[in-house]
Amino acid sequence: MNIITLKEEQYIEAMHLSEYAFQYKVTEERIPQLIERMKKHQILYGILNDQKVAAKLHLLPHYVYLQGEKWKMGGIAGVATYPEYRRNGYVKALLSHSLEAMKSKGMTLSMLHPFDVAFYRKYGWELFSNRLTTTLKKSDLKRKREVYGKIKRWSPEGEHPDLSAIYERYASQFSGMLVRDAAWWKTVVSDMQAAAYYDESGIASGFMLYVIKDSKMTVEEFIPLHAEARIGLWNFICQHDSMVEEVKLITNEQEPLFFSLLEPRVESDVKPYFMVRIVDVEAFLQKFSFKLESLNEPLRVSVTDSFAQWTNKTFVFSNHGIEETEEEADIHISIQHLATICFGYKRPAQLVEVGLMEGNDQTIEQLDTLIPHTQSFFYDFF
Numbered sequence: 001m002n003i004i005t006l007k008e009e010q011y012i013e014a015m016h017l018s019e020y021a022f023q024y025k026v027t028e029e030r031i032p033q034l035i036e037r038m039k040k041h042q043i044l045y046g047i048l049n050d051q052k053v054a055a056k057l058h059l060l061p062h063y064v065y066l067q068g069e070k071w072k073m074g075g076i077a078g079v080a081t082y083p084e085y086r087r088n089g090y091v092k093a094l095l096s097h098s099l100e101a102m103k104s105k106g107m108t109l110s111m112l113h114p115f116d117v118a119f120y121r122k123y124g125w126e127l128f129s130n131r132l133t134t135t136l137k138k139s140d141l142k143r144k145r146e147v148y149g150k151i152k153r154w155s156p157e158g159e160h161p162d163l164s165a166i167y168e169r170y171a172s173q174f175s176g177m178l179v180r181d182a183a184w185w186k187t188v189v190s191d192m193q194a195a196a197y198y199d200e201s202g203i204a205s206g207f208m209l210y211v212i213k214d215s216k217m218t219v220e221e222f223i224p225l226h227a228e229a230r231i232g233l234w235n236f237i238c239q240h241d242s243m244v245e246e247v248k249l250i251t252n253e254q255e256p257l258f259f260s261l262l263e264p265r266v267e268s269d270v271k272p273y274f275m276v277r278i279v280d281v282e283a284f285l286q287k288f289s290f291k292l293e294s295l296n297e298p299l300r301v302s303v304t305d306s307f308a309q310w311t312n313k314t315f316v317f318s319n320h321g322i323e324e325t326e327e328e329a330d331i332h333i334s335i336q337h338l339a340t341i342c343f344g345y346k347r348p349a350q351l352v353e354v355g356l357m358e359g360n361d362q363t364i365e366q367l368d369t370l371i372p373h374t375q376s377f378f379y380d381f382f
């Protein structure tokens with residue numbers, strides 16, 4: 001099966017395939033913008049049939065935050081095949097090709113938004129982030145105590161230094177948040193309003209991105225850096241009580257705002273959102289900050305990967321570091337479950353409880369002490 005890197009003159013074909021597969025229509029005005037984005041920020045892999053694009057995949061080079069550091073990540077998007085070519089192994093071949101390409105480019109991680117979780121689990125991706133969507137009625141919009149800063153509101157057209165500074169501080173606290181560059185900010189703020197909270201010293205310390213339509217406010221991002229900013233942004237939302245009948249907030253599931261409401265029993269929905277995959281397990285294990293000092297004796301971990309064969313290895317963890325070994329493993333774990341525990345989405349004992357990891361109580365406890373407690377989250381989409 002011949003996989004090629006699509007050329008610019010084939011991007012229109014790729015766009016038409018997306019329109020067919022995902023059932024939408026690109027307006028004539030947007031076509032040049034999307035073509036330019038593909039040229040500058042994406043790599044398109046495709047399979048041709050009769051010299052036409054039959055299947056394709058978009059690779060988006062990005063960085064994400066993990067343990068406060070920036071990691072190279074390859075985003076997977078736009079995976080599609082025309083129905084007459086399905087069940088020929090085209091998508092499987094494209095995913096395999098993209099993993100090899102990511103490894104060669106030093107992309108230790110890969111992420112995607114699944115159309116079907118079970119489908120991508122077969123290829124080594126796993127859930128790592130939930131999103132909380134909370135729906136509030138007008139009667140829930142009760143202001144809190146006064147704060148002494150002020151709100152500035154505007155319609156951004158791209159990166160704004162105050163928003164990007166707040167976002168970077170917020171995002172670096174979580175496992176998996178996207179590192180946004182200037183080009184990406186343009187897609188984030190498209191058609192949205194921004195409101196930022198500035199404290200008495202004039203320092204920006206929180207923002208929200210939102211839209212208001214048909215008496216409904218949707219807050220796509222709610223990012224306070226501290227309690228005062230959280231209250232300031234909430235009070236700003238409440239100031240819309242004469243304009244809206246409903247407010248929908250999308251936040252991380254640990255956002256404390258809702259507990260503090262006068263009536264906290266509001267409609268809330270937590271759903272798994274994005275998936276992650278470790279592309280290069282050796283590079284990942286060497287960069288990730290395990291708590292190796294907690295080990296009293298070496299721990300041998302076998303990592304299995306049914307799709308990317310280069311990952312099938314056993315490693316010994318000790319006070320001296322992490323090395324590959326031929327010794328018998330104490331713990332067996334798949335590549336996707338290694339990712340989900342390292343990103344803080346699940347703990348080892350939780351995976352054992354549902355039969356997704358093997359090991360005795362002692363070795364599972366050892367593994368648990370190795371992995372710092374973190375919180376995963378992801379706001380973006382591709």
